[in-house]
Amino acid sequence: MISRKPSCCNVHVYRNGRMHFAHQNRQERRGEQQRDGGLALFVQMMPILILIVVSALSQMMVTQPPYSLRYSPSAGYIQKRHTSNLKVLFYVGDRFNEEYSGKNLRNVEKSVEEDYISNLRNNCWKEKQQKEGLLYRARYFGDSELYQRAQKMETPSCSRLSEIQVILDG
Structure with missing residues (x-):
């Protein structure tokens, strides 16, 4: 007999100080992780993007001396x-x-x-x-x-x- 792992599992969730069981699908969790990963990547890249924008703006503002x-x-x-x-x-x-x-x-x-x-x-x-x-x-x-x-x-x-x-x- 082939045993299959369930595609879902129980997750403990705390609401108002009490523990509840929540049923969450693996696909739902993957989707959340991918969204969270994209946001995390964006947050990590933000300082670099800011530096690039500031550098480009400063180059445009610099004028040649007379x-x-x-x-x-x-x-x-x-x-x-x-x-x-x-x-x-x-x-x-x-x-x-x-x-x-x-x-x-x-x-x-x-x-x-x-x-x-x-x-x-x-x-x-x-x-x-x-x-x-x-x-x-x-x-x-x-x-x-x-x-x-x-x-x-x-x-x-x-x-x-x-x-x-x-x-x-x-």
């Missing part, structure tokens, strides 16, 4: 300009003159000069580190030729930064 400190034809920065105060060279697009004048132009020039000075500071620090490293090696190895070369090594960013500081202070 200038570049370097000539960059691929980005559209092809026209040379100089700031009125420090005479810093920068590049702009074709429509720059139409879009920026008066106070807006002064704000752009101020940003250009701040970026330029920040770059000079970073480059000056690197140049000093490189010079200090050469001096240290020359002393450590007793290499007088390397020491002379390190002493003569120029730091153009530091020199330009000093010139700008004189202009700003004076």
Whole structure:
């Protein structure tokens, strides 16, 4: 004789503090589990979906800056300009003159000069580190030729930064 497992079973359910027996079909339980699984998957994926949406929105809101400190034809920065105060060279697009004048132009020039000075500071620090490293090696190895070369090594960013500081202070 072949025994069959019943397709349903009794489930204990508590209602109002009392235990009741409920008859539930396997297919019904599977359907509930699948619905619960889909919801659980959706809840687990929600943070990733939120990150993707926020990232896409932020990319759409980011605009290209109106200038570049370097000539960059691929980005559209092809026209040379100089700031009125420090005479810093920068590049702009074709429509720059139409879009920026008066106070807006002064704000752009101020940003250009701040970026330029920040770059000079970073480059000056690197140049000093490189010079200090050469001096240290020359002393450590007793290499007088390397020491002379390190002493003569120029730091153009530091020199330009000093010139700008004189202009700003004076």
